[in-house]
């Protein structure tokens with residue numbers, strides 16, 4: 001009990017000093033001592049050494065050793081090649097990049113795929129062009145800037161949020177400058193006092209942005225309706241990534257990544273605690289509606305013993321680099337074409353290989369344009385097999401970000417639930433260890449929608465993990481063994497279906 005008095009006196013003195021020094025922020029470090037975010041950063045997307053040692057090897061049953069075109073080491077370089085067409089667009093200085101339908105990056109991808117199909121022995125390979133039937137929103141350049149103020153500490157300079165990505169259909173003329181207000185979790189935001197402000201809502205998707213689409217869009221639209229001048233969707237995942245999702249919110253909306261959101265939240269909290277003015281941001285966006293774009297499908301044929309057709313499809317286009325969406329699907333498409341291009345592997349039915357465009361772009365759906373342009377050929381189709389999102393390592397986003405040794409489990413869909421197809425898929429899964437969820441359903445989202453008018457069975461295994469439509473979807477996230485599992489599995493399913501009576505595929 002010797003110390004309380006001097007301690008208390010000392011504390012009072014410190015408090016008094018603090019009160020005096022509050023208007024003299026020169027004494028505190030920039031941004032309250034917070035570290036500014038470092039830029040666009042992919043999170044960890046490949047397994048660590050111990051996990052990598054546990055990656056199951058691809059199963060090669062006796063009699064299939066000769067199928068060397070299906071080996072993972074042969075397929076993986078094609079994933080990197082396809083990603084390269086998107087990266088070229090990025091390196092050319094485009095703030096938004098990808099294999100974008102209607103842009104040179106898609107044309108280069110389509111031309112290269114056509115060349116690879118020809119080299120594989122695929123016949124009648126064509127790059128077919130078609131015109132967009134709708135306008136296409138395109139963000140040319142943008143900026144999300146947190147404005148510095150000496151009240152946040154001496155030398156608090158502006159901070160650019162590098163992960164910011166305008167949400168589709170957003171428009172800004174000039175510059176928006178307004179205070180920032182945090183409004184809570186997407187799905188249960190508070191719109192009190194948002195009028196005239198930049199509202200920030202938070203979401204932490206457990207399984208990728210895809211699963212949070214509805215609630216983020218609804219909340220951001222409600223905030224705009226309540227008078228928010230703009231909305232930021234803080235998508236808290238690993239790293240600091242662009243996320244391209246959460247369409248039209250009815251005003252200017254941006255997604256921001258994990259680190260940028262954290263900086264904004266912590267700086268806001270500290271400003272409030274210090275009695276400093278609320279953070280302010282400025283937002284700029286140069287976006288345009290493009291019309292008259294020309295997109296591309298690639299198509300080619302490997303004649304089989306029968307003229308009946310199995311279509312094997314993979315979409316070519318992507319947001320950002322798109323390693324798992326869908327460079328892996330394209331690479332497996334090419335592996336299968338090389339396999340069946342060998343005379344020894346001639347299929348029982350004719351195979352039509354398609355690299356489709358416009359999967360992501362309104363008014364440019366690839367299959368929707370492929371069907372009318374190839375009606376005579378495709379009327380002989382009995383089955384469509386779609387290769388989409390095949391071999392990404394499984395990534396667990398919450399509670400902690402972890403990369404697993406096996407691939408993301410795919411949702412497998414058989415549109416007509418043909419018992420033959422379902423049992424063939426199950427047999428293939430058992431044979432090769434292709435990773436799917438236990439239940440096979442009739443749901444076939446993704447690129448198969450455009451093939452519905454053929455009125456034949458459509459099948460695929462597809463997933464949407466935490467890297468879905470993000471700048472983190474890079475080749476290191478793709479399992480080489482997983483590519484081989486996918487290629488061998490689909491070879492098996494295609495061969496079995498090629499031999500089966502048509503009535504079993506479409507009962």
Ligand SMILES: [Zn+2]
Nearest residue numbers: 325326388389
């Ligand atoms: Zn896709």
